Amino acid sequence: MSETFNPHLLAEDAGARPSTPENKDGHTLEHTVSLFSGVAAEFSGVAAEFSGVGADASVTSLVIDEVAGHVDEVDGLAVAPSPEEQEAALVGAFAEQLVGMLASATTLLTVELGRRFGLYRTLRERGPMTADRLARTTGVAPRYAREWLEQQAAAGILGVDDASAGRDERRFSLPPLHAPVLVDETHPAHAAPVAGLLAGVALAFPEVVADFRQGRGVAFEEYGAELRQGLGALNRPGFTHEMRAWVETLPDRAAVLDAGGLVLDAGCGTGWSTIAIATAFPAARVIGLDLDAASIDEAREHAAAAGVADRVAFLVGDAGDATAVRDAAAAIRAFTAGPVESRETDAAASGFDLVTVFEALHDMGRPVDALAAFRSQLRSGGAILVADERVADEFHADADPIERMLYAMSVLHCLPATTAESDAVANGTVLRAPTVRRWAAAAGFGRVDVLPIENPFWRFYRIG
Structure with missing residues (x-):
């Protein structure tokens, strides 16, 4: 051959x-x-x-x-x-x-x-x-x-x-x-969507050039359906095949979800991660939150096609806005039928047992505010599961191939899009472990653990 x-x-x-x-x-x-x-x-x-x-x-x-x-x-x-x-x-x-x-x-x-x-x-x-x-x-x-x-x-x-x-x-x-x-959309080796990422970057390239001196940012929607759908399709196989195993590295949270726990999937994009959580934990109820309205529209369509719309909901909102996170906590009450009703009855019962953030924390313009908002809505024993880029702990000029690719995506997409959202913390794609720990501490968390999950692209964290 x-x-x-x-x-x-x-x-x-x-x-x-x-x-x-x-x-x-x-x-x-x-x-x-x-x-x-x-x-x-x-x-x-x-x-x-x-x-x-x-x-x-x-x-x-x-x-x-x-x-x-x-x-x-x-x-x-x-x-x-x-x-x-x-x-x-x-x-x-x-x-x-x-x-x-x-x-x-x-x-x-x-x-x-x-x-x-x-x-x-x-x-x-x-x-x-x-x-x-x-x-x-x-x-x-x-x-x-x-x-x-x-x-x-x-x-x-x-x-x-x-x-x-x-x-x-x-x-x-x-x-x-x-x-x-090239064709099998849920196969673990399905890599063709990287072509969509490049097409999306190409679509917005003139805007990046125009903004490169001013640094005001390029809105996410400027990258079109190509990048939005490419990101979702590229990550979909991992969500489909690995979600249960990922959550089980937090065994206490997996047990709660099996019993009917409540999950916030922040930065859910086109919904494949949210759908995968609901599929892996049929008793759980999940709400996806994302700033991009077009992504949320597609997420709702995907959930309906997957047959999980009865236990999945989606909201448009900024995870860095405490009000949006509170609204998500209030909205998920509609799913608290059955075993969940017999659980906690205090104010924390309206919150979440688990918050997930898959390859989205680095894209949040106010990451500390987002983590603090999540913390305010966690139930007793609740935690945050973060998956973000697997990169070195500090900058090196001789970066590995993955980090070189991530830096290129940061220059062309993640940094401009995050800057357009908020210039409070324009981190870019390359999110290093010490930065995650610093943000978590600033948000009031006392502990961050790197989880024992083997993945060539992502590092997984338990916060809280």
């Missing part, structure tokens, strides 16, 4: 930053950034019209290693490369790295086209297809279908029966091992 395309590897491609001599001309960097800016600006138009692998960044480290250890032989004598030759090789490797980033980014946007128009799903359901048949089946432009199929095969994403056949006769297929990644 040819080398496969793995969206998870794009974090490494996009983030690799070797120590290199300064590019004195600056031409390669400016030229490549200009190219990507053009791609970002044009993607939405290409997607609309659609319906009517290049260099690998990892080559840089290989070139550096080879240059450092390479010697020429002149008249039988070993001669090390000159400083000028070494510098030229390193500069060239860095230029090649940037071109590789462009190749990865543009390929990922073509994955988004495949998702958006159902091209991958059609190939999985119908089997090998010619460009004309795919176009007729999905309603996309035939010439675009042909170019997309050829590009996908060239990138190693699709297979082709006979590359030497005429253009109109070539049949393309989705390899079975690629289907879970």
Whole structure:
């Protein structure tokens, strides 16, 4: 089998930053950034019209290693490369790295086209297809279908029966091992939504550029449905398969939820985490809270489709606003039928047994206010379960691939969106454990525990 395309590897491609001599001309960097800016600006138009692998960044480290250890032989004598030759090789490797980033980014946007128009799903359901048949089946432009199929095969994403056949006769297929990644929305390996994240970032890129001097922020809604839905879809498999196990690392809270506990899911987005809690703990009642009205509308639709609307509710509100959190506590009283009625009868009975915050604390403009508001509505024994980015405890220039990706998302999305919400604490994506502890202490909590949950992207905390 040819080398496969793995969206998870794009974090490494996009983030690799070797120590290199300064590019004195600056031409390669400016030229490549200009190219990507053009791609970002044009993607939405290409997607609309659609319906009517290049260099690998990892080559840089290989070139550096080879240059450092390479010697020429002149008249039988070993001669090390000159400083000028070494510098030229390193500069060239860095230029090649940037071109590789462009190749990865543009390929990922073509994955988004495949998702958006159902091209991958059609190939999985119908089997090998010619460009004309795919176009007729999905309603996309035939010439675009042909170019997309050829590009996908060239990138190693699709297979082709006979590359030497005429253009109109070539049949393309989705390899079975690629289907879970690209099509199966609840499969643990489903990674195609990262393409939606990039499309959303591209959509708002002109606004980020315009605001980069002023620093007033770019509203979340400017990133469109692409980013909103991409975030939800990317995290959905983890919620679906792991939610019960995550909560069980707080055994006292899991027992309460099994008995009919009440949960606030703060920063719930499009609702997949809220739905997963209700599914994993059928006796529990859950209310999702999010600042974005469009996300809440979609969350309600998802809950109805999942059959949990009778024990799940959603509210639009700012988790940093104590009134919004109190409103959520009041709203969940509508779910307190059955075993819950026989429990506590004091004022704390209207609060929550558990508050969950999945990959949302770093996006809150007033995180200390949010944690304090949650604390005020916790029942006796209640706790907060936070999942946020698994990054180093302090800044290092040689960050790992995941942290490099997170920093890029912070510059392009999380920091601008949080700043637009509130400039009180514009943290950005990279939320380090000491910061979580500091915020919790400022909110009045005396204890923060890192939970023993293995996850490549998130670190889990129990607060309270």
